[in-house]
Amino acid sequence: MIGKSDDIIIKTIARIFVPFLQLYALYVIMHGHYSPGGGFQGGVILGASMALLLITHGYDELKRRLPEGALIFLGSLGVLIYAGIGLICLLLGGNYLDYSQLSVILGVDAPHARSLGILGVELGVGFTVMAIMYSIFFDISTGGILPEDQRREDRAEGER
């Protein structure tokens, strides 16, 4: 179980940093076609911001913001978005992930439809990467034992 850090400088600075970190990650995802970035890089920065919150404020603070169910949900949601966009293109009568078919729904011409389709799949990739990066970090640092089970084990050992 990760307790909160008792150093007040790191706690305060991490608390001020995290919204700007998350906005920077979303900027990197959205501007993938124009400057270095894209889905995977933005997802890694989002996961790193969650890891920073976990290290400095402890697990209890983070359980409010990102519970385990929401983590699994986000991870699957990203894959659903990616595969779903491909399937929509297939249903509209083109190849799988042929974004130009999306111009029927969105009402723009084919190059713009391709750009928006790529933006959509990058968003999906970003969600999944954030969930998985944070989950890997959490599992490695706590050894895969959830804090509730850890507390129960500690209490059982104390009684023994």
Added chain:
Amino acid sequence: MNIFFVAVGMGLCALVFLVLYRAIFGPGVFNRIAAISAVGTKTLIILLIIGYVYNRVEMFIDISMVYALLNFIGCIAAAKYLEMER
């Protein structure tokens, strides 16, 4: 002006190699962490110099900022791990 920046970049690369000595042979883990942090700051500047030399600074600023952020978070994570190990 390009020559000046390229010379500064090469000087910084030499400094990185000096610090790498500590990262490899440093007795104990604290020396290694400090060395990797120092390498991180120099890498930042070298990236910006490369961006200037190739005339596309605005692209390399994004990468530098990301690397600075990840360096910071890595330093704090390593410190937390060492604190918990004791």
Added chain:
Amino acid sequence: MEVTLFIHAADDAFRILENAKTQAVGLLDTATRLTSETRWMEEKKLQTILKGAHEARSGVQGFVITFVMLMVFWALLSGKFDAFHLSLGVICSLIVAYLSHDLLFANVRVGDGRVIARRFLAYVPWLLREIITSNFYVAYLALSPKMPIDPQIMKFRTKLESDISWVMLANSITLTPGTVTIDIADREFMVHALDRKIAASLDTGEMEDRVAHIFMEADHIYIQDVLDVSRIFAELKRGM
């Protein structure tokens, strides 16, 4: 036979007196319980008024200010101002501000934001001047051939109250060449200084006074607090 009648009467009298005594004790118990309950209810009412007012105002205010700051940051990062990218920026700022607005402004007194921002902008040039002057002195120390440094660690107790002011003071001390903040352990700063002269210049407490002046702590009276308290006091007086 009169004796038995008398004994029966005395028995009845005693029983009536016992009943009266138990009833009186019961009445006294109920009276104490009722007064303590009223006091507890009054306290709870006061608590809800204070907490509700503070949370309502600071919650919305924090969200709006966070959203504006994030929008400015987005506009700085992405140089494109066409409708598509700006709308993307608005959506992203809204999401991030909703998720983390209570992180950025956790314990700020409501209504003070503008004054603090103005005083902070006036503090930064002073800090830059301090950095430049200390830089010359430390360079002289480091470059002279016998390097007369005298490293010492000093502890001092600070008069600042909130964690943001501690962090700002620690940051300013670390940014100034010659001093590094090592630790803060419940209001006691541990600072490492290079020289006795640098330690003495930190000991005067000028930086601490200036940081206290930014955040309006340590012997200042806030008009906003007096106004808040007077409204709550009127509410309570009406309730009584």
